[in-house]
Amino acid sequence: MDQIRFFFSALAAIVVGIPFAIATRAVHPAGEELAEEAMRHGRVVSATLVKSAFLPPDMSSQYSQQRQVRWLCQYRYSIAGKDYTYRCTLGQQGPDQIELCYPAGKPDKAMLSNSMKRKRGGAYVMRALAPVIVWVIVYWTLPLVGIGSW
Known part of the structure; x- marks a missing residue:
């Protein structure tokens, strides 16, 4: 594993992952909203x-x-x-x-x-997978730009 590619990929995942987690922290499970709405009405x-x-x-x-x-x-x-x-x-x-x-x-x-309330929506999966997806994409596209080697 190329250390430079790993570092840049991890940096990109952190740069994208932290704001994404902050932006989606107010997301509630779909089932929780259904239960609250049912009780309210x-x-x-x-x-x-x-x-x-x-x-x-x-x-x-x-x-x-x-x-x-x-x-x-x-x-x-x-x-x-x-x-x-x-x-x-x-x-x-x-x-x-x-x-x-x-x-x-x-x-x-x-x-x-x-x-x-236990029903989890797709937002929870995306919240966990977004930094991993960014890391993988950056890690494998850096050699196309000329940074690191295959």
Whole structure:
């Protein structure tokens, strides 16, 4: 690895990455905004546990989530006289009542507010990858300009 190319690439990544991180620090996850908007407009509903089933860990599975103890829970809630069902998988036995938030005009898409907040948008990925992308581009284009060697 050529030291000069590495230095210039790292410098370019820092010069671009720091202002980019500062400019995007106010970006919130998409799910957090959905949950806050739903709570602000009163689109919160209480759901009652209808059925829960224990899912034993499957140690032969290649997926770590299936190797853990899980509970499959089914909740029922009603909005404007129409009944809806919410199903989720939890790490412990589900509570008898939960609060669900739903987006405007989509009462069938209700979710737990904390699971809504976990939704990450593309901005988080770009925030982490922008300096890396700049570093790679600068590192591999410097020999075209005549700095460093292939």
